[in-house]
Amino acid sequence: MIKPSYIGNLLQRLVLLFLLGVGACTTPPPAPPTAGVPTSAPATANSPSATPSPTSIPPRLLTICLGQEPESLFLYADQSLAANSVREAIYDGPFDLVGFDVQPVILEKKPSLVNGDALLEAVEVGGGEIIMDAGGKFTTLGEGVLYYPAGCSQADCAVVYSGNQPVLMDQLVVRFKLKAGLLWSDGAPLTAADSQYSFQVASALYPRYRPALIQTTASYQALDALTVEWRGVPGYRDPQYPTNFFSPLPQHAWGGFAPEQLLVNELPRRMPLGWGAYQIEEWTPGDHIRLRKNSYYFRAAEGLPAFDQLVFRFVPAGEEALAALLAGECDLVDKSALSEVDAPALGELERTARLKVIYERDAAWEHLDFNLAPLSQPDPLAAAIANRDLRQAMAACLDRSAIAASLFGNQSEVPVTYVPSSHPLFNPEAPEYPFDPQTAGAKLTLLGWIDHDNHTETPRLAQGVPGVPDGIPLQFSYLTIDGATRQRAAELVRASLAQCGIQIDLQLLSAEQLFAPGPEGVVFGRQFTLAQFGWETSFQPPCFLYTQSEIPGQYPQHPKGWGGANATGYSNPEFDQACRTALATLPDQNEHRQAHLQAQAIFAQDLPAIPLYTIPNRLAMRVDMCGVVADAAEGNAMFNIEGFNYGEACNLP
Structure with a gap:
């Protein structure tokens, strides 16, 4: 299923990555079923829920554990990871995004x-x-x-x-x-x-x-x-x-409802019709959703899906989810349930063959943003930050490869720009800044930042830095989310910068505090010096994130008002023009690619934000599981749920 691309609301566009392995998940309370509306489909003689005869073959069952319960399965309601995971079972496509390319399904x-x-x-x-x-x-x-x-x-x-x-x-x-x-799961034509x-x-x-x-x-x-x-x-x-194709909805079944009723009616919310590999059979609030094989599935002749029944269990995220997998209560644990599991611990279980882990390597990218246009009280270091030579030196002071490896092993990379290297529009010739504290330190000295006492434990002091009073220390406030992984990352950033005589004062905030809209919010109110957070990897390179029109601020001076995404305040007409051309041309046209490459080159030269590392998503499963594919563009490994299998079937040619 296609995930929504550039969503208009900033707080929807922003990925609060504590949901991607760096913080806690919450489980919303289940909505009670409406009186008189069934929450399960009736069993038939051919249904997996019917009592098998003594000679029948037991139905094959796949159990997937989710870290939260969906609020609704109606297509235009709950967009949580859990809801979309279940939808992948009842809808197939209409297209998949694999390798940042559109692959038609229906x-x-x-x-x-x-x-x-x-x-x-x-x-x-x-x-x-x-x-x-x-x-x-x-x-x-x-x-x-x-x-x-x-x-x-x-x-x-x-x-x-x-x-x-x-x-x-x-x-x-x-x-x-x-x-x-194509047929709906009730047999009606699609x-x-x-x-x-x-x-x-x-x-x-x-x-x-x-x-x-x-x-x-x-x-x-x-x-x-x-x-x-x-x-x-x-x-x-x-x-x-x-x-730009709208995923079908069953007009024959729902056409009599007003659109607003579809948000609250129990049939579209809990028992939606689909055309995918499975159809909903029962939803037990607070416990599980049970599905059965869809006999009208258009790929049934291929022997898909491999299971007669599918159960999505709702389990607390973290250690309980992992324990359920190790105990055989789950065949696969979705990434929504692994948010609090430590990456090294998961890796050790994989090394000892107790489970298998699939990684979606480039799910998101973490970055360090500079505030180049502060709206808060005058910052004595504002002029220093505005100098891209300082930003480049700071990038060379950061041992980003070591930070990524410490957090995620070999499942993370250091991105050069806002585009991962796996993307077909990635610019391999964009400037890079490998870890080199000696060269970076020499550059800082040339910029007027002097190591006055020959101790890296103390920050350098300004001496002749344009716009900065002499004696001001090279010391910044540094904001990030208070999750364990982010705190660890920020501490590694602090230690790495200290080798160059740059000091940061770490301040941990809740996601709600950090991402509150302006003018009160610290990041999107442009009231910070340095801030670390993440953006989700997108299908199209998101150059718009750093355009002048996306700078948050008072309307009409800032066209997006306080909903703009460019918290750095970065403004470069050449970058804006390249991005505009990239977004206003079609992928079939040569200028589309060239404009994206140019925008990345300018970004990497100016560095309004330093890309730190990519954040992988993780799925854990039984060791004999096969058919599970993770792809950063798709964003949900359940897109191939019809191909999941385990046991001896995985060894067949």
């Missing part, structure tokens, strides 16, 4: 400009209609608006609208075709109309799901039983267009 193919399922069509646009202007902003076409006419995508051919006649602009059109013969219905529901519930996609959609309609067409706002070129 679609015939991935649309592209090359195969003709995507095209730029010249359409007539009149005054007052919504467009994307030449600056990348959504606006109404009116007198004085700069826009790209049809066939134009560069500044040298942009035109100012005169306001007196319709104009031709390019509109991105994408057609998606479903595979023939059609393009179900995808159109899903779009209508998502639009009515805006901004719950993919709000940016809904905002940029001019129309979404079924053309026939298998084909649906998406049209973007004129002037908008979406680099993620192959994912």
